[in-house]
Amino acid sequence: MxxxxxxxxxxxxxxxxxxxxxxxxxxxxxxxQDTGTDRMRYIAGAIQRGAQAFLRREYRYVAIVVAGVFILLLVLSIIPHSGMSPYTAVAYLLGALASAVAGYVGMSIAVRSNLRTTAAAQKSLNQGLRVA
The missing domain is CATH 1.20.5 (Single alpha-helices involved in coiled-coils or other helix-helix interfaces)
Structure with missing residues (x-):
């Protein structure tokens, strides 16, 4: 231990x-893995564009909140005896950035995985489950 x-x-x-x-x-x-038919790829592309548009809009609002909390943490770190450090604000900002990157990458992989899972499931249930 x-x-x-x-x-x-x-x-x-x-x-x-x-x-x-x-x-x-x-x-x-x-x-x-196989991406299926042209029609499947077309639909997956539309879903990908929609997901990216959603994330862009969501991240605009999240950025406003993150900036507000960052400024609040920074102001609190200036106050004597508050126990706050400016590093806390920086760590918060880096954590928010890492979370945004993880969300973007996760959404991108998820949408592209769905296409491949659907293509595999057309061949057999077992193949679809393996890709999923």
Whole structure:
């Protein structure tokens, strides 16, 4: 137990790297699958454009809230004896940015995966479930 406590930061970093590597491997495998017919690709393209438009609009509103909270955290860090550090505001901003990137990448992979799952399911239920 002491080993885990002393090396928690390294263990968390290693777990994150393993998770990212697995995600990259899985996404790469899924994106190599058949994309189906021209009609399926056309519909998937429309869904992709709609998803991107949704995220752009949503992220505009989220950016306003994130900026407001960032400014509030920054102002609180200036107040003496508040216990706040400007690093808290920066960490919040970086976390929000990382979350936005994860949301965008996740939506992109999900929409493209749906196309490949549908194409595989046309061949057999088993293939569709493997891709899903």
């Amino acid at each position: 002491e080993f885990i406590i002393q090396n928690a930061s390294w263990l968390a970093l290693m777990a994150a790297l393993v998770g990212l590597a697995f995600s990259a491997f899985t996404a790469n495998w899924i994106l190599q």
